[in-house]
Amino acid sequence: MATSDPSVKTTPAVDETGADSSRILQTRGLRKEFGGLTATDAVDFTLEEGELRCLIGPNGAGKSTFLNLLTGQLAPTAGEIYYDGADITGLPSHERVGRGISMKFQVPSVYEGLTVAQNLRIPLQQVVEPDAFDARTREILERFDLLEQWGTVAGELSHGQQQRLEIGMAMAMEPKLMLLDEPVAGLSIEETADIAELLREIADDDGVALIVIEHDIDFVETIADRVTVLDGGSIFREGPIEEIKADPEVKRIYLGEDH
Amino acid sequence: MAGAGLLNFGFEFVEIFAFIVLATVGLAVIFGMMGIINLAHGEFILVGAYATTFAFAAGAPLPLAMLTGVVLTAVYGLVLERLIIRHLYGRLLDSMVVTWGISLVMIQLTRIVFGNTAPGIGIPFGQLPIVDGPVYYLVLAVVAVGVLGGLYALFMWTDFGIRARATMQDEATARSMGVDTDRMYMSTFAVGSGLAGLAGALYAPVMTITPEYGTGFLIEAFVAVVVGGASVLVGTVLASGLLGTVNAAVTNVAGTFMGQVAMLIAAIVAIRLMPDGITGLLADWRENRGEGQ
């Protein structure tokens, strides 16, 4: 279990692959095929440090596949992935996570058998010394408004609380890049607003880069610096939210005329 | 290999192939389809063997005695399903431990009630000319293939089969489409038990009947189901073929014992190379070649 030391951070000026150092993530010609179907088609994607990018697109556009390629759950058929100045294409998931990539799954997956504090302990012990566990846990639970649930078994939490706990666990890893797959699916209006505020705060205060897959356009509008529209496995449009909203083509592929 | 040697190997293979298929087919239904790891499978076979033996000793002709064996085991399976197995659906590991308890109880009860031996039945139909092995083994092979064909027809083409498979794959949806899932579980389990009883009945004349009679079938059956993989019937045939070949080849060279050891090692390697079994592998090949989708 690689425990990266948060205090020491050296970002190389320009690394040998010529990738601009301020870019936290870059993919080149990333491709994934399942039998006959091309889920991800030669995607060149870049993300700056601390940027909050939303990934939208009709169902089956390859959003989840793209995320799984980044986390290493899926191996690409072709192309490379550069993260934090290094080529991580071949790395298994647990080593990528060790370098600061963390993931919030589409289906909320917390350790339902363990208490909230125990849940947090699993990621925390990767990055922090044991004597700091209690302080760090209190800090995260306060920030994610879960303090009273310290000793409750995660399985008994509400859907919204579980989502917040899972994001909290991802944050406990002190990531530089966080990938979130539909974090507000099935949440109430206030809970969605809380999550939006939280994500914005993580991007701005903690300087963490975020890629968020979400269908709720209003939610995207409130939080996204830029938006990438995926369709048929490739990037269809990319730019600030106002541009994307105004673009008639985007409406067309969403409303399902032939594309 | 000389002509006779080849014939011997062929006969040996037929003998072991029939044994594995018949030992496995009942378990394939119960474990493969219903997700119940039935460690008492050997003792279901035992019920079939004892029922056949005592029916035969009471004067019934052999085929009728075997039929009683099958029917009695199916009824026995039904009773057990309603009493205990019903609570184990979806609890894979618990089903293994509970059926293991049932197996311990059944072996010891058989010993207490029936003592250590049961009257023997001679092997019917004389013997083959060149190979000098009993004709009965060929009969067993034919029955084995017949049973597989019958099961395939039952589960693929009949209305019962489709509803049973639907229940096993997704009980909730099946129930929502009006399938009486409880009855499906009961009847599928009864079919599985009946098949185990059939294996016991068919091998009653060949092997000495003792309370530990069933354990001789257990490992071959489990290994074949696991090596066979997801699709129950095709998997059983392929696994029995693979394991049968290995067993027959080594038995011919180094005796039945090394044949058994070789087969088990082949099974370990097969489970390792094909974690989802042969049929799992076939499904992946089809998928990668783009045919599936």
Next chain:
Amino acid sequence: MFVTERSLTRRSVLAAGSAGSLAATAGCVGEGAVLGMGDGGTNPTAAVLEDRSGTFALTGTAKYRTTLLAIEEINRDGGFLGEELEVFAPDPQSDNMRYQDLARHAIYQEDADVLWAGYSSATREAIRPLINEHEQLYFYTTQYEGGVCDKTVFPLGATARQQLGAVVPHMIETYGDEIYTVAADYNFGQLSGDWVKIIAEEHGAEVVGEEYIPLEESQFGSTINNIQSAEPDFVMSMLVGQDHSAFYEQRLASGLTDIPVGTSTNMAQEREHLRIDPPALEDVYAGVNYMEELPTDRNEVFVERYYERWDDAEYINQEAQNNYFSVYLYKEAVERAGTFEQSAVIEALESGLEVEAPEGEIRLDPETHHVEHTMRVAHADENHDISFDEPRTIEPVFLQEAGCDLTSEAEQTQYEPEAFYEEA
């Protein structure tokens, strides 16, 4: 360092606990015990450990019943030195590990004065460490591979040398000199296979093929194929246990009954000739010291009393008769020694005892602790009727040659034929 009252109590308890165990190690512990779980009463006890279930249930049940028959008979007319012999007889279920537990319990808790235990040689070897450690008087009554030279052990069954010595020469004379050996794959089978080779060598015959079959195997397809291709004059079978009786069914089904079979184990032990329909055991010859069908009048009286006592009994096998006469042997020894104390009884046993047995006169050889048996060759015809040839007494000569003399030097070894005969 200030210690709170609460933690003091907790600490003292912990300390007391560990101290307790140290005291125990310090050794106020001996054979006896403070509470003593044992319920061994004052009167003499015999431990009779015979399998009534599992692989050796067929022979074990009869051994248990004849032992009880003999003890009850003696207890009825005056007992052993005037006392009734108590019996401790749980069922070891043909499981060697369980034999160890029960033997240990018999020695410690029942403080058994005499032990009958075990059918297979494997069982004997499993409990021998315990018997040697406690120098327990032990009667081993199964016919076996021979060679056990042990101060407190009395192997009263016929040895392979005695049984094969009777049947192998007989088969060579009548059928020819090419032999195919099929034997159970454990120490008895292996060593019997060696004896067949030695005796064949002595009579100018030759073993053309050998196969050792594990005890729980009941498929003989490949074995029968090999016999057919070897085409021997006769087969020597030292198969043992219920699973191996399937050999004869498959022998009939594969048309192998034209090749005669000599054996030292079948028929006399697992009564295959009664359990399997004829003619599966046609032309099977067994070298035995006893079978229920023995036509002597003394045997008829014994068989009658046996079925009177056990009405559901099935057959008196060779080992059961050995158990029966060994109880009378023990009675003689106890009366000659005048005590149940084991070393005295062993000395009495080594003073040359003789006893009347259903099979005939039995003389116990002092040096080797073995007995002279009246051996016969039993033959089963196509409807499994048994006929015997004329008896002859064969002495336990192997151990005498090997130099085992327990009267002068107490040993605890087993001699193997390989060491003495280069052809083995």
Next chain:
Amino acid sequence: MSVDSSDGPLAAVRRPFEGPNTMGNSPAFWLGLAVAVAVLAAMPVLFGLYAAEVGAVFLAYALLGMSLAFIWGYCGILSFGQVAFFGVAGYAFGIVAINVATLTGLTVALIASIAVSTVFAAALGYFMFYGGVRDVYVTILTLVVALVLYTFMGQTAGGEWAVGDARLGGFNGMSGVPDLAVGVGSTGVEIGLLGHYYVTLGALVATYLGLRALVNSQFGYAMVATREDEDRTAMFGYDTTFIKLVVFTIGGAIAGLGGVLFTTQNNYVDPSVFGITAAALPVVWASVGGRTSLLGTVGAALAIQFVDYRLALSGSEWALVLIGSLLVIVVLLMPEGVAPRLHEYVLEYREDADPSPVPREPPAATEEVSD
């Protein structure tokens, strides 16, 4: 959640052994444990050498049971083949000890046999886990490995199956295995009947405490996380395959230790140790005792084997029927086993006794809720 647990002078001693992954954390628990160990230690005093001999066998079985509870209860690996390591270590000790029966020889035999079972577990674990074999297939594969050993060892009765002068012996088993002894050259200690009982008891207690410390350590959390959700845990940077391999190997070592102590107690080992009945015993103990509780499994192992032993003595044929039915009833009614259910009662009892108004606040509270 006894608030006072953190101030007693013994707390520092207990600190490494406590944590939410194990059930007993209160001083009452430790007191109970100490009393239990004292009672076990007093057995030979009360019942003589006989109890020492029989007891040592049960304690060796308890080690075997604990090895399964550790890998199954805490990491979700249900291995049906723990007896494979148990038996292999036994035979390995026999082979080395019979050939080199000196003091050093016996010490080497002890170390070598545990090393053999550990390496065997590591190899089998690597073969399975890095080959993508998961869940129920691990169970069946480990069972098949045990049965291959049973079948193979069953036919090694011939003279040719001997390593030096240690004959494997096939179904007769290997007899004449010397007693345990530790030392170098001529200085060392022969472990007789009595000593063997205390060595086994000591090994059991030490292994239990060691596992408790391990399970409450960071690695323990990684194990529990792997058990709960392997994919999720991989996404927290844990190499779950490696974790399973390490856990499986430790399980193999503990089962091996049990095997050596069992074999040296009986001075005999035979293939039935690998048989299907033997393979199922640890599963019975862990299921009945509760796989997530090391102590529960040890308790179940001692109790069940004692009942089986007494029933065998009384010649009753009903032993197996009783154990079989016990297994069926317990798993149906209390799937998680006896100890966890007891623990819940204790908690409820303590809850009613002093319902603490303060919700479980960090950091003073050491959480009691186990998984």
